[in-house]
Amino acid sequence: MSTQERDQEIAAHIGLVHHVARHYRSHAEFEDLLQAGMEGLIFAVDHFDSDLGNEFSTYAVPCIRGSIQHHLRDRISSIRIPGRLQDLALKVSRAIDELTQTHATAPTISSIAGHLGISVESVLAALEVNQTRAMMSTDDESLRMVESSIEDSNLQEFESRESVLQALRALPKLEQKVVLLRFYENLTQTQIAKELDISQMQVSRILARTLTTLRGSLTSL
Amino acid sequence: MTVALHLPAEPGYAVLARTLAASIAARCDLAYDRVEDVRLAIDEAFNQVVLNAPADAEIICTFIEEVGALEFMVQCRTLLEDALPTNTFSWTVLSALADELHTSNIDGVLTVVARVHVQDNEAA
Numbered sequence: 492m493s494t495q496e497r498d499q500e501i502a503a504h505i506g507l508v509h510h511v512a513r514h515y516r517s518h519a520e521f522e523d524l525l526q527a528g529m530e531g532l533i534f535a536v537d538h539f540d541s542d543l544g545n546e547f548s549t550y551a552v553p554c555i556r557g558s559i560q561h562h563l564r565d566r567i568s569s570i571r572i573p574g575r576l577q578d579l580a581l582k583v584s585r586a587i588d589e590l591t592q593t594h595a596t597a598p599t600i601s602s603i604a605g606h607l608g609i610s611v612e613s614v615l616a617a618l619e620v621n622q623t624r625a626m627m628s629t630d631d632e633s634l635r636m637v638e639s640s641i642e643d644s645n646l647q648e649f650e651s652r653e654s655v656l657q658a659l660r661a662l663p664k665l666e667q668k669v670v671l672l673r674f675y676e677n678l679t680q681t682q683i684a685k686e687l688d689i690s691q692m693q694v695s696r697i698l699a700r701t702l703t704t705l706r707g708s709l710t711s712l
Numbered sequence: 713m714t715v716a717l718h719l720p721a722e723p724g725y726a727v728l729a730r731t732l733a734a735s736i737a738a739r740c741d742l743a744y745d746r747v748e749d750v751r752l753a754i755d756e757a758f759n760q761v762v763l764n765a766p767a768d769a770e771i772i773c774t775f776i777e778e779v780g781a782l783e784f785m786v787q788c789r790t791l792l793e794d795a796l797p798t799n800t801f802s803w804t805v806l807s808a809l810a811d812e813l814h815t816s817n818i819d820g821v822l823t824v825v826a827r828v829h830v831q832d833n834e835a836a
Contacts, residue, residue: 587744597745600738615734618744622730622751655801674808680745695748702752702805706759 500536501529507548508532511555518563531558576620582607583617584692588684591691597681621692622699658705665689669697670705713777721765721788726758729773733784736775740782740830750784750828753809757786757824760802764792764822781811782828790822 492500508528515524535551586606590598604611659667668687672678673694680698684691717732719725733754737747754773761771769789776783795815796803807813810826817823 597743599741599743600747601741603744611738612735615731615738615747618748618751619727619731619734622748658801674805677808680748681743691745695745698748698752699755702756705801706756 497536501532504532504536504547504551505529507551508555511552512559515559515563523562524559527559527562528555531555534558576616579609579613580617580620580692583614584621584690587691591681591684597679597691618692618695621696655705662701662704666697666701669694670701673698715775717773717775719771719773721762721769721771723759723762725771726755726762729754729758729786732773733775736777737782737828740777742782742828742830746828749809750782753806753826753828754784754786756802756806756809757784757826760796761786761788761790761822761824764790764796766791780830782830784810784826784828785823787821787823789820790817792817792822795822796824 508525508531512521512524512528518524531554532551535547535554538554539547539550541547583603586603587598590602590606598606600611600614604614607614659670662670665687669683672683672686673680678686680691680694684694687694715732715736717729719728730751734747734751737750742750758771758773765771765788771786771788774783774785774787776785795817798815803813806824806826811829812825812827814825815823
């Protein structure tokens with residue numbers, strides 16, 4: 492394909508980028524979404540194989556969507572923590588899951604440090620980042636949902652059983668499950684990770700975030 | 713060993729209490745998930761105590777390393793007439809995170825004490 496054909500091909504499908512980007516409008520500047528989506532489109536044009544018998548759009552739309560989602564993830568996590576700590580948090584998360592599998596029990600901080608060849612302080616910093624990031628992201632949809640359902644309820648009491656139930660019900664399903672398993676069924680974080688098939692760091696992050704959310708809504712009564 | 717941390721009674725300072733608590737729990741070689749529990753527990757206790765503190769109050773977080781247990785104490789002057797209510801979601805959370813839990817209000821000073829057991833085989 493000549494450069495000219497390639498340019499024409501890209502221009503002919505810009506509408507797809509607009510179409511996909513519109514779905515993510517509330518998450519970022521539309522211009523940024525379009526730019527990220529364009530990268531996905533260009534990738535699709537360069538890698539599409541018409542011999543496979545698919546329509547171009549069937550191949551291009553997931554590429555565009557992937558590129559936009561990637562952009563959003565990068566943007567969100569880079570605002571909150573430096574890349575070095577982000578990498579560290581990822582390494583620690585993997586080490587925890589590996590060590591838990593090998594030893595069938597949650598590892599200690601020093602064994603994680605030993606496994607990765609880093610200091611205990613570095614492991615703690617990575618864990619702190621994990622929970623802090625979760626606590627900072629409370630002005631999200633789930634908080635608004637909890638708040639509005641609490642406001643609607645018009646409760647006068649300090650805290651009623653019903654208000655707690657309502658706040659819990661307003662949480663996303665995964666959050667609800669994690670909270671119930673940890674605080675009412677008394678499973679450990681490690682057991683919950685296994686039960687729900689998510690990483691242990693995720694469990695810890697969800698707990699931190701959810702407690703902050705619930706505290707905000709239950710005390711504003 | 714006893715470590716005490718004096719902080720302004722404002723939610724923003726909870727991060728310092730959390731970090732210190734996690735460091736101390738790690739020193740005792742608690743498993744990773746229990747270190748995270750300790751961190752959550754301190755955060756919860758800190759925030760509940762701060763919520764009922766008068767303006768310009770100081771909060772004191774004391775960490776005591778004992779044989780077989782770690783004790784975390786959060787103390788502050790309070791506007792509450794009694795100790796922290798124990799029929800709340802917050803208290804349920806704290807109870808699940810700590811092995812022993814206690815709250816008192818003596819002469820206007822609100823205290824929350826949480827203890828975490830440290831087993832000998834924990835480090836294995």
